Amino acid sequence: MTALRPDLAVIAANVASGSSLLDVGCGDGTLMAALRDQKHCDARGMELDPANVGTCVARGLAVIQGDADKDLAFYPDKSVDYAILSQTLQTAMRPDMVLEDLLRIGRKAFVSFPNFAHWRVRMSLLWNGRMPVTRLLPIPWYETPNIHHLTINDFRALVKERGITVEGQWFLSGDARCSAAAANFRAEHAVFLLSRS
Amino acid sequence: MTTAPILDESKVLELADPLPLDGGQSLPGVRIAYETHGTLNEARNNAILICHALTGDHHVVSNHPKTGKPGWWVRMVGPGKPIDTDRFHVICANVIGSCMGSTGPASPAPDGEPWGMRFPVITIRDMVRGHIALLDALGIESLHAVVGGSMGGMQVLSLAANFPERTRAALVIASTARHSAQNIAFHEVGRQAIMADPEWREGKYYEHGKGPEKGLAVARMAAHITYLSEEGLTAKFGRRLQDRAEKTFGFDADFQIESYLRYQGLSFTDRFDANSYLYITRAMDYFDLAEEHGGLLANAFAQSKARFCLVSFDTDWLYPTAESRNVVHALNAAGLPVSFVELSAPFGHDSFLLDVPALDRVIEGFLKQ
Numbered sequence: 001m002t003a004l005r006p007d008l009a010v011i012a013a014n015v016a017s018g019s020s021l022l023d024v025g026c027g028d029g030t031l032m033a034a035l036r037d038q039k040h041c042d043a044r045g046m047e048l049d050p051a052n053v054g055t056c057v058a059r060g061l062a063v064i065q066g067d068a069d070k071d072l073a074f075y076p077d078k079s080v081d082y083a084i085l086s087q088t089l090q091t092a093m094r095p096d097m098v099l100e101d102l103l104r105i106g107r108k109a110f111v112s113f114p115n116f117a118h119w120r121v122r123m124s125l126l127w128n129g130r131m132p133v134t135r136l137l138p139i140p141w142y143e144t145p146n147i148h149h150l151t152i153n154d155f156r157a158l159v160k161e162r163g164i165t166v167e168g169q170w171f172l173s174g175d176a177r178c179s180a181a182a183a184n185f186r187a188e189h190a191v192f193l194l195s196r197s
Numbered sequence: 198m199t200t201a202p203i204l205d206e207s208k209v210l211e212l213a214d215p216l217p218l219d220g221g222q223s224l225p226g227v228r229i230a231y232e233t234h235g236t237l238n239e240a241r242n243n244a245i246l247i248c249h250a251l252t253g254d255h256h257v258v259s260n261h262p263k264t265g266k267p268g269w270w271v272r273m274v275g276p277g278k279p280i281d282t283d284r285f286h287v288i289c290a291n292v293i294g295s296c297m298g299s300t301g302p303a304s305p306a307p308d309g310e311p312w313g314m315r316f317p318v319i320t321i322r323d324m325v326r327g328h329i330a331l332l333d334a335l336g337i338e339s340l341h342a343v344v345g346g347s348m349g350g351m352q353v354l355s356l357a358a359n360f361p362e363r364t365r366a367a368l369v370i371a372s373t374a375r376h377s378a379q380n381i382a383f384h385e386v387g388r389q390a391i392m393a394d395p396e397w398r399e400g401k402y403y404e405h406g407k408g409p410e411k412g413l414a415v416a417r418m419a420a421h422i423t424y425l426s427e428e429g430l431t432a433k434f435g436r437r438l439q440d441r442a443e444k445t446f447g448f449d450a451d452f453q454i455e456s457y458l459r460y461q462g463l464s465f466t467d468r469f470d471a472n473s474y475l476y477i478t479r480a481m482d483y484f485d486l487a488e489e490h491g492g493l494l495a496n497a498f499a500q501s502k503a504r505f506c507l508v509s510f511d512t513d514w515l516y517p518t519a520e521s522r523n524v525v526h527a528l529n530a531a532g533l534p535v536s537f538v539e540l541s542a543p544f545g546h547d548s549f550l551l552d553v554p555a556l557d558r559v560i561e562g563f564l565k566q
Binding site: 042044050051053054056057058059060061062063064065066071074075076079 | 504506522525526529530532534535536537538539540541555558559561562563565566
């Protein structure tokens with residue numbers, strides 16, 4: 001078993017054993033397979049790229065080719081314990097609506113995203129005056145799927161405005177963790193566990 | 198690797214009891230032609246039922262008895278292939294209503310004469326009842342999977358919905374849970390072509406040694422267009438002329454596509470019965486799985502515990518991706534584990550029969566669990 005990407009490792013470590021989950025934008029199914037094999041979860045997935053869906057099916061995973069912006073509407077309310085959106089929020093046409101769908105479908109939702117206010121991104125923009133191309137955001141502006149860049153503080157504001165409860169938060173810089181207070185400047189990635197009471 | 202051609206390995210099951218039908222009648226003296234490949238294990242739990250399409254048959258890997266051509270899914274079924282006969286016991290049965298060995302309108306009725314139009318109108322669910330009778334006779338309580346493309350996919354959905362205890366997985370390729378107005382329309386063109394042929398004789402052509410071959414050929418030509426994509430037709434034929442440098446200013450088959458369709462239509466009449474074509478297209482037109490279950494497709498799967506996988510093709514305009522998605526949404530609403538992928542292939546609806554490596558990978562992956 002190869003090591004999970006740091007944000008996926010955080011999610012995997014905090015999902016309850018035997019729970020049900022929907023991984024939206026599940027890629028090649030790495031997280032789903034880990035949760036199925038290690039925590040006996042009932043994992044379902046949605047993925048846009050047909051080649052990735054094929055890989056998932058070949059791994060024995062139940063994955064539907066679909067678009068988070070359009071196809072989440074067809075999932076029943078509270079049908080899984082966790083809805084998971086890892087590194088996909090910033091690619092959605094309407095991230096706020098996807099977030100609402102996650103909290104409708106899942107009793108809880110994990111959301112992870114790259115932090116556009118990380119110091120390296122800020123430096124790049126400040127010194128070069130151009131859209132940053134960094135290790136975590138390697139694709140130039142004109143062809144990046146990340147059409148809605150956001151910062152940790154942006155996400156906190158959205159969550160607050162929508163009355164969503166933050167049940168857990170993890171901030172990652174490479175493999176290291178950083179504090180909530182310094183996160184908006186120092187974290188490359190954020191992972192939030194959310195619910196709506 | 199080439200393997201020796203598999204010759205006709207047809208077996209026939211004769212049902213002791215009449216088969217009850219959706220139309221209210223029951224069909225006496227039913228024969229079901231089938232073939233099996235691979236060994237049934239001791240636990241009797243490694244069987245896969247393959248359901249064939251409209252003009253298909255049970256010769257899934259054996260040579261066709263009339264055309265001599267290899268079975269219709271040799272690229273998918275066999276030792277080491279995606280549907281691996283080293284691992285699975287593969288069963289393929291000819292549907293009732295057909296003309297390839299199972300009871301259909303060309304078969305003798307109890308009075309010894311061919312049924313003709315006295316044959317009762319059947320449904321997809323009736324075809325599945327025939328399959329279930331076969332599974333009962335073979336002592337197979339629960340299938341590892343039921344697999345089918347096109348009309349075969351309709352049988353898969355019907356079996357999973359109506360006999361949920363009989364399969365643990367369902368694989369539906371290039372299919373739909375209901376026939377659309379457009380689907381019905383194309384079938385009606387075909388049926389009218391057959392019935393407009395004077396040789397049809399209200400279906401009583403068997404004793405005349407000649408059937409409505411012209412009508413059946415036209416029906417096949419019209420249907421064949423729906424199995425291909427515009428992109429595929431353009432690539433294969435374009436506006437190229439057939440064995441001539443100039444247009445003839447007449448009504449010969451000037452264009453290659455005309456010549457191709459005429460050949461497809463004509464060769465079809467050598468292997469298929471016109472009345473069977475009427476009955477089977479009717480069964481497909483009547484198919485609406487939601488309607489059978491109170492109008493809500495999710496209800497059709499309320500008793501199912503199976504895993505599902507649906508595959509569509511981006512150039513299939515006969516059963517487009519939206520039809521598969523419709524099924525996927527219903528299965529999601531029913532809380533069942535379902536996978537779905539739209540594959541890219543240039544061949545239109547026929548893609549499920551042709552060389553699409555991504556399909557092999559999905560089928561193999563889904564079945565190996």
